Amino acid sequence: MVRPVAWEESIAPSSQTPTSHSSTTIIHHAATMSSSDTDGTGKAGVIVAPDDASPMDKLSHAVLDDLLYNIVHDLLIKVHRDEKMARANTAAIKVEKLAMNATDGATADPNPDVVVDTDAAVYKDGQVTLKGNPLKTTKEILCPRCHLPRLLYPTDGKGARKPDPGVIYCKKHPYIQKPGYDIYGQTWVAPGPGRGKKKKDQKFDPNDPSSPAPDTGSAKDRPPNVLSFPSATCSKCKRCILVTRLNNHMGSCIGNSGRTASRAAAQKISNGSNGGSQNNDNTPPGSQKGTPLPGSRAASPRKRDADEFDEDAEDSDLPGNPKKKTKLKTGSGANTLTKKVILKAKVPPSMAATLGKKDKPKASSMLNVEQKVDDDDNKDSTVQVAPKKPTPVPKSASPSKKIKLGPPKPPLPSPGSLKKTKRERDLESESSGTLSSPPPR
Amino acid sequence: MAARLATPASPKNHKVKAPQPGQPMYGCEHLQRLFNQDQATTNTSIQHYKAILHTIFAKSPLIAQTAKTVDGQPVTELTPTYLCLQCPSTLTEDDRTKHGTKKSHRFYVDSRCGTLYCQMCDDIVYDPTFEELRLKKLGTGSFASRKRKIEELFEATDPVRENPTFLSANTMAASCKAGGLRGIYNAGATCYQNVVLQSFLHNPILRNFYLSDGHSSSNCDVSHCLSCAMDDMFQDFYAAEATNGYTAANILSGFWISDKKAFENLVTTKEQDAHEFFQFLAEELHERNGDGKRPESGTDHTCTCIIHQTYYGKLLSTTTCQNCSAVTNQKQSFLDLSLPLENLSQKKGKNRPARPNGTLTLQECLDEEYIKSDKCEYRCTNCNSMQQARRQTSILKLPNVLSIQLKRFEYKQGRNERAVKIDTPVQFPLELNMLPYTNTARTRDVSAEYELARSCTYDLLCVVVHVGEIDTGHYVSYCRVGDQWFVFNDHKVEVAQISDVLNSRPYLLFYVVRSLS
Incomplete structure (x- = not known):
């Protein structure tokens, strides 16, 4: 009857397991795999049971062997199928093109009476039939849609090859695998100084030549594959907002019916509730004006609010609105200052970037993300605010900020202790701000 | 012969x-x-x-x-x-x-x-x-074209299907470069949206729906319609040549403008739960495309909208009274399966020799929920009193796209009660057989029904991973396009190895039924 599995299996089929890595050879093996010739394709190092092994040992060796064979078989069939069909279709496309050229170009379809013959296929009676094995007859692959040759190797990164400059390739390229770049070989403006900090950085350049190029922000000097973050139009106020601030902006612009809400939120924050998730804070804005400011923790959200105000200010551009200005002074001016000092004072200059990066999102009201670039952008934008402000109050604040920010401070605690304090601060903030908020599960 | x-x-x-x-x-x-x-x-x-x-x-x-x-x-x-x-x-x-x-x-x-x-x-x-x-x-499993069923789905919305010349005359073929692989910029703590949007973008059913004009933004006059925003996004991903990140401004504003209930706890500009956003988006899109009824959880609500066709399945809970053996059946539709991890990881430690660091498998979690029964109190109409009962839940109707949430959080009792993230690794397969969890498998022996098993086979489509702590962190997602996996980290798209995908710690998993693809 049915004999137990795999007894008949000699080691032979598995020994054909290809070890080569290039896809073409794999395909070659796939083509010959099913034939029974066992001539010297690379052995995959199958462990053969010794002659004196027990039957059970031999059986388990054989079963393992078969299972591996099956895995390789399935993989090969998949690759083989993709490749062979792509080449067969290429052969068909080519011969159809020739048939088309042979007829007058008036009609979209080639004349069925034309007979065209290539090495790989025949066009006859309006039908394309193959000649021989397309894996042997056809070397390139044409895109079935645009009929241009496909680029077969990525242009950069892992396995890259230089494309033939004389050939127009199909626009679908193999995906690039290169650390720091995406599948299209793109990268985004590096973390580091952005447009807002430009002046400061130029100042630093002579002292610190290893610092990243200061002008990464300007589009002209960038290589074409380095992208910057775009801006988008707010659907409500039609203003152009940098994408990394879009959510923030919409939250205040659309979120809780506009400005008053953002003001209310600012008040809430300056009351120390930080997270902003408690929507039950109904204290009228006026009564909170004189509230003493809490420590550095809440600085960052307020800064962002200051941004909002800044926009508001630009928007209205009226000399009036004293309320706004007072808030600016107390809110953004003084407080960011204290915060900046605290942050930077602890940071060795070389670490400033990284720490700022890591610290920022957490400090800024749970802005999630370890996203370097856009945090950084956030930072840029907040800093940028100062010089832009036309009002006298912020002006007085900004130079002082610069001074404080400027020189890297000498005291250098060990990175370990640094992180610790940071973490402690984070914990604090988490417990204070997010109790009522739904946890990201 | x-x-x-x-x-x-x-x-x-x-x-x-x-x-x-x-x-x-x-x-x-x-x-x-x-x-x-x-x-x-x-x-x-x-x-x-x-x-x-x-x-x-x-x-x-x-x-x-x-x-x-x-x-x-x-x-x-x-x-x-x-x-x-x-x-x-x-x-x-x-x-x-x-x-x-x-x-x-x-x-x-x-x-x-x-x-x-x-x-x-x-x-x-x-x-x-x-x-x-x-x-x-x-x-x-059959030679009759099931594809037709799906085509019928869109037939009503696509009057030009019969006439191919109309199509070629009025449309332009999308560039070969437009493959739907783009990142989405983080608009400030919106990575929870990005991962869900990517899972929608690479969902073949939703893609076909939107690309076949299932919801045409030019014919829709709802202002700030989220479905129109989705439509625009699909067009941009699959028709435009751009390779830089996508700015989901319309989605974001539609989301801010929406007056839905789910919106209230999502209102702030802080980090949010991707699963909640998924539910929000699904309900919102249902409302725009469906019968207008709000899908209430726990009810047996059926709708022919694209969201229901894609994500919704049905559960059957069978409650058996321990006193009189009366059986009550309750059907309910579900958008996703939520699998708790906390009990299981504890139980596991006691009973079986666990894998290193308490690794669970997805199948174990599903076994726990949809094969095993649990005890509960319930009011038996037969005995007319509160009775002990056995309750068992199984899947009555499997969805086309199965979304699974692993509840990676628990509430620690104590002085300051707070949520804690469960970081237990959960192994999940590329190919998932859901047959054992269906009601069919409960009622009869299905071990020899290979066709049935095939129709219940799902392929992994998308994995959403949360890194970081319970209330702050980052979401990234892995999506499969054809046989190739990609990792989506906001605007950045990179090639991913299958081992990267399988070694990640999933929070949301999306499986697509094989008989579709």
Whole structure:
């Protein structure tokens, strides 16, 4: 009857397991795999049971062997199928093109009476039939849609090859695998100084030549594959907002019916509730004006609010609105200052970037993300605010900020202790701000 | 020969697939000769191929894997055997050549995947006619086109389907560069949205719906309609050549403007839960495309909208009173399956020798929820009193896209009660068989129903991973496009290895039913 599995299996089929890595050879093996010739394709190092092994040992060796064979078989069939069909279709496309050229170009379809013959296929009676094995007859692959040759190797990164400059390739390229770049070989403006900090950085350049190029922000000097973050139009106020601030902006612009809400939120924050998730804070804005400011923790959200105000200010551009200005002074001016000092004072200059990066999102009201670039952008934008402000109050604040920010401070605690304090601060903030908020599960 | 014919008396003439531009007519010259012999040969070849596929895919693998040697001895192999297309023999690889020389039979079907081997080419050949049959069988389990069902879905919305010239005259082919692979910029703590949007973008059903004008933004006059924003996004991803990140401004504003309930706790500009956003988006899109009724959790709500067709399945809870054995059934529709991890990881530590660091498998979590029963109190109408009862939940109707949430959080009791993230690794398969969790599997023995198992097989489509702490962190997602995996980290898209995907710690998992793809 049915004999137990795999007894008949000699080691032979598995020994054909290809070890080569290039896809073409794999395909070659796939083509010959099913034939029974066992001539010297690379052995995959199958462990053969010794002659004196027990039957059970031999059986388990054989079963393992078969299972591996099956895995390789399935993989090969998949690759083989993709490749062979792509080449067969290429052969068909080519011969159809020739048939088309042979007829007058008036009609979209080639004349069925034309007979065209290539090495790989025949066009006859309006039908394309193959000649021989397309894996042997056809070397390139044409895109079935645009009929241009496909680029077969990525242009950069892992396995890259230089494309033939004389050939127009199909626009679908193999995906690039290169650390720091995406599948299209793109990268985004590096973390580091952005447009807002430009002046400061130029100042630093002579002292610190290893610092990243200061002008990464300007589009002209960038290589074409380095992208910057775009801006988008707010659907409500039609203003152009940098994408990394879009959510923030919409939250205040659309979120809780506009400005008053953002003001209310600012008040809430300056009351120390930080997270902003408690929507039950109904204290009228006026009564909170004189509230003493809490420590550095809440600085960052307020800064962002200051941004909002800044926009508001630009928007209205009226000399009036004293309320706004007072808030600016107390809110953004003084407080960011204290915060900046605290942050930077602890940071060795070389670490400033990284720490700022890591610290920022957490400090800024749970802005999630370890996203370097856009945090950084956030930072840029907040800093940028100062010089832009036309009002006298912020002006007085900004130079002082610069001074404080400027020189890297000498005291250098060990990175370990640094992180610790940071973490402690984070914990604090988490417990204070997010109790009522739904946890990201 | 006749023994294998499924419908021996069928008068219908089988046709070779009509020639397609850019595709050869036959798999190889030898098949061309076979098909061009006469109609009878074509008929038997196609019928025979169908019968062989049925043997391979719908019957016990023992049948196809058992070959007869030349001296008439049956041999069962683990490795592929070859079923002769021209006679009912099954052969081992070694005997195949002998059989060919003796009988002049040149075509054999591989018992593992049903592909056709041509002895004269000495290669596997992919014939358009045979491949179509094979893929249909592999996908849907029948040769009747199930695809039509899905097409019908869109027929009402696509009046020009019948007229191909209309299409070519009025549309422009999308560039070959537009493959739907783009990142989405983080608009400030919106990575929870990005990962969910990516999972929508690479969902084949939603993609087909939107790309076939299922919801046309030009015909919709709802202001700030989220479905229109989705439509625009799909167009941008699959028709534009851009490779930089996408700015989901419309989605974001639609989301801010929305007056839905789910909106309230999502209102702040802080980090949010991706799963909540998924639910929000699903409900919102249902409202825009569906019957207008709000899907309430816990009810048996059915709708024909695209979201329901894609994500919604049905559960059946059976409650058995321990006193009088009365049975109550309750149906409810579900958008996703939520699997708790906390109890399981604790239980596991006690009972079984756990894998390192308490690793669970997805199947264990599903077993716990949809196979095992639990005790509960309930008011029995029969006894008219509170009684102990056994409750068991199983899946009544599987969705096309199965979304699974692993509840990676628990509430620690104590002085300051707070949520804690459970970081237990959960192993999940690329291919998931949901048959054991269905109501069908509960009511009868399904171990020999290979067709049924195939129709309940799901392929992993998208994995959403949360890194970081419970209330702050970052979301990234892995999505599969064809057979290639990509990791989406906001605006950045990179190639991912399958091992990266499988070693991640999933929070949301999306599986797509195989019979669709």
